[in-house]
Amino acid sequence: MHNFLPFAWFEGQCIPFNDAKLSIATHALHYGTAAFGGMRAIPDPNNSKSFLLFRADKHAKRLCQSAKFLMTELDEDFVLNSLETFLVKNKPTQPVYIRPFVYTSDLGIAPRLHNIETNFFIYGIELGDYLSPDGVTCRVSSWTRQQDNSLPLRGKISGAYITSSLAKTEAVKSGFDEALLLNSQGKVSEASGMNIFIVRNGDLITPGVDQDILEGITRASVIELAKSNGINVIERPVDKTELFISDEVFLTGTAAKITPIKMIETTLMSKEMPTMNLLRDKLTKITEGLVPEYENWVKRVNID
Structure with a gap:
């Protein structure tokens, strides 16, 4: 309901x-x-x-x-x-x-x-939590993320979400919570409606804008927060196999906020996610208007 x-x-x-x-x-x-x-x-x-x-x-x-x-x-x-x-x-x-x-x-x-x-x-x-804050299970979808030369991926165009819908339903019907899509080059692009980050050897890594992603606002916020906290951020192509050996994997989006991935296909991911926890805690405080230096990230609306 x-x-x-x-x-x-x-x-x-x-x-x-x-x-x-x-x-x-x-x-x-x-x-x-x-x-x-x-x-x-x-x-x-x-x-x-x-x-x-x-x-x-x-x-x-x-x-x-x-x-x-x-x-x-x-x-x-x-x-x-x-x-x-x-x-x-x-x-x-x-x-x-x-x-x-x-x-x-x-x-x-x-x-x-x-x-x-x-x-x-x-x-x-x-709307409370769109995805469980405790983590989600994911599968790599059989559907491929569209290419920017066939559909304007810099925009949130409604017609593009047929692929996300197919991927999400495929994931859920096969026993998972969420889908991860590869692009036409076989590199990791994004989830059905979220961006993806991995952590390896202390570096925060995410597919760049050249990987057919949506330019997520939460994604950009996480990158800015990470850099301001001394975390090295790298935007580059990510291989499917790299997901399974990452120290941390998590999703970002307006609805999803910051959500950990606890399993990808048959591989259990680490429960220790210090980088994600740091970023999630800081982002939560900012959205609640509790961090003065990020006051410009929040628009206050008097509803009385």
Whole structure:
């Protein structure tokens, strides 16, 4: 049972969630011509009238960049102001996941991005842990991550997530929690909706942007935090076999936050994860607005 927030931002205003409806002929529904964001907002532990949005500016910027692949312009300030209005109207009391969404809203049947209407909406859902904080089991998927020259992977394009959906279901139906996808070169790319990190000999390693990954905002935050704490960060290709001999392996994402991988296929991973634990602890404190030097990573919204 999903606990959707009672109001959605739809066609320029906040309306009851159940009244925000699209036609079955909506262009984006048929062709995947949409882009979305995913954001977390939590109650401010120091102010019951305030909610905290993690890296709202980065999320708004990425969504606007994604919109460019749909040949539409979306203004960052408009996105941020809409998010604030949305939160104030809903007045949530629990941590929420927010989904801003830009899409082709025409009712035509031709696959195109020219001479077409686009629109924007936001909805939210109460969400605690998307993946178990104690760790997940993973398998390497039989599905391959798309290439950037066939699909704009720098954006969160909705049509791209058919591969993630196939990989996730394949993993779950074969007894695992999550899927790891290789790219067309046979290198590790990412999970179904998260980036991946490994630790070897004290180095924090993650596939670079040339490995057909989504440029994750949590990923970028982890890299910045690691560097500021004296951890050597290397962005490079990662082989499948390297996963099995890593000292630590973990996933990052807005929904997943920082989640350890405890088993990959038949290989049990180490339970000792000092690097991940350090980064997860610091990131948690930052998202709760408890680290003054990272105050600019958190947008405070007064919902009273």
